[in-house]
Amino acid sequence: xxxxxxxxxxxxxxxxxxxxxxxxxxxxxxxxxxxxxxxxxxxxxxxxxxxxxxxxxxxxxxxxxxxxxxxxxxxxxxxxxxxxxxxxxxxxxxxxxxxxxxxxxxxxxxxxxxxxxxxxxxxxxxxxxxxxxxxxxxxxxxxxxxxxxxxxxxxxxxxxxxxxxxxxxxxxxxxxxxxxxxxxxxxxxxxxxxxxxxxxxxxxxxxxxxxxxxxxxxxxxxxxxxxxxxxxxxxxxxxxxxxxxxxxxxxxxxxxx
Amino acid sequence: xxxxxxxxxxxxxxxxxxxxxxxxxxxxxxxxxxxxxxxxxxxxxxxxxxxxxxxxxxxxxxxxxxxxxxxxxxxxxxxxxxxxxxxxxxxxxxxxxxxxxxxxxxxxxxxxxxxxxxxxxxxxxxxxxxxxxxxxxxxxxxxxxxxxxxxxxxxxxxxxxxxxxxxxxxxxxxxxxxxxxxxxxxxxxxxxxxxxxxxxxxxxxxxxxxxxxxxxxxxxxxxxxxxxxxxxxxxxxxxxxxxxxx
Numbered sequence: 001x002x003x004x005x006x007x008x009x010x011x012x013x014x015x016x017x018x019x020x021x022x023x024x025x026x027x028x029x030x031x032x033x034x035x036x037x038x039x040x041x042x043x044x045x046x047x048x049x050x051x052x053x054x055x056x057x058x059x060x061x062x063x064x065x066x067x068x069x070x071x072x073x074x075x076x077x078x079x080x081x082x083x084x085x086x087x088x089x090x091x092x093x094x095x096x097x098x099x100x101x102x103x104x105x106x107x108x109x110x111x112x113x114x115x116x117x118x119x120x121x122x123x124x125x126x127x128x129x130x131x132x133x134x135x136x137x138x139x140x141x142x143x144x145x146x147x148x149x150x151x152x153x154x155x156x157x158x159x160x161x162x163x164x165x166x167x168x169x170x171x172x173x174x175x176x177x178x179x180x181x182x183x184x185x186x187x188x189x190x191x192x193x194x195x196x197x198x199x200x201x202x203x204x205x206x207x208x209x210x211x212x213x214x215x216x217x218x219x220x221x222x223x224x225x226x227x228x229x230x231x232x233x234x235x236x237x238x239x240x241x242x243x244x245x246x247x248x249x250x251x252x253x254x255x256x257x
Numbered sequence: 258x259x260x261x262x263x264x265x266x267x268x269x270x271x272x273x274x275x276x277x278x279x280x281x282x283x284x285x286x287x288x289x290x291x292x293x294x295x296x297x298x299x300x301x302x303x304x305x306x307x308x309x310x311x312x313x314x315x316x317x318x319x320x321x322x323x324x325x326x327x328x329x330x331x332x333x334x335x336x337x338x339x340x341x342x343x344x345x346x347x348x349x350x351x352x353x354x355x356x357x358x359x360x361x362x363x364x365x366x367x368x369x370x371x372x373x374x375x376x377x378x379x380x381x382x383x384x385x386x387x388x389x390x391x392x393x394x395x396x397x398x399x400x401x402x403x404x405x406x407x408x409x410x411x412x413x414x415x416x417x418x419x420x421x422x423x424x425x426x427x428x429x430x431x432x433x434x435x436x437x438x439x440x441x442x443x444x445x446x447x448x449x450x451x452x453x454x455x456x457x458x459x460x461x462x463x464x465x466x467x468x469x470x471x472x473x474x475x476x477x478x479x480x481x482x483x484x485x486x487x488x489x490x491x492x493x494x495x496x497x498x499x500x501x502x503x
Binding site: 114115118119120122123125126127128129 | 307310312332335336339340342344346348350351363364367368
């Protein structure tokens, strides 16, 4: 992205057009199911270990921190509900978005830029196949579909980590932990924040595909595409989160935490 | 009677930003003949090939493939014309995630959707045998040498039996023996299938071997066009340097 105002607006315009084109192409036949399923596997299935490890660790750590504070007020019974509220509302969606922008965004940016540099995209176009549809649309849609699923997985591994921590500290049973965790959260606290990750998925997919598909500068370009994909998609995920949280408050006042 | 035209460039110009890559270039290639495009780096040789298959579009002028103006064709007709063109890219452009056999099968899956898996496999194996790589069909491109990659790229370019074969720097990065093997394959394709060849090269020796006609580009302009003997009589310094006996 250029540091000049013209370059900035040119980047924003280019990225916006690219994203809109990806969404519009996604609903137009033909549908590239084979490529889409392969991307689902790559973006979703192969991210599960990372999400599971991060969720468990984050669950343990947040439970430990919360206990350290709440025990002073004799309120450690609130730990499960604080865990569920923090994971469902913010930690799960945001951390999943950031982890996927790192793992998947860098991969997509580097892969597509390499394909551009080695003329693989030209080879697809030379066969009159739609490279945008098979390479970009499938990845963007896969990110949109997979992000909420991974977020749910992150939420529940986070709660599991919290349970392990609490069980070690207080001997709480799984049944009681679950009862306390879900006692105070409603469907809105779960569904709205989870669905907002479709926007994160769109951002990650569109930004990383944009850099990968348009940068053609050899090996230096591959590096630039990978780095820019991660930095820009992470930044946009965080910024969009602010607006999305405000939006959830607007539509469900008093519900979203 | 003269042969039908396979390719015709009429006053083609192409720029990238302020940089003029081709300026008012015109030439013709007859069906079944081989044209070698010579010139120094950055003179628009590869751009010329990409214009022929509409990977790039000219700023002005027209490009006809077998009398069809490729720049104004709708997508459906463009696909039909591209079906007749094979392209061996400079880097071979093999799909990294696919095996050699699957790389060759991609054009068949795209253009010959009715073909049975057995026929696809048979066609792929036949082509791989022709380029001497039948034992490497399950390898990934990353496991192949530069020469092997070029041969796989050539097999993929030939799999739909194109009438026009575009070849970008067939010998770049290869040792003389492997480069000679690729040239021999190209000559065989031309002679046995009557395929029109357009070859971009730096290698004058290769051009001597393959070409019926040579075109010399310099700073985006066509400064020489004709047979080797004709170009040897050219007054242009760049042409003289390029076509002198190696």
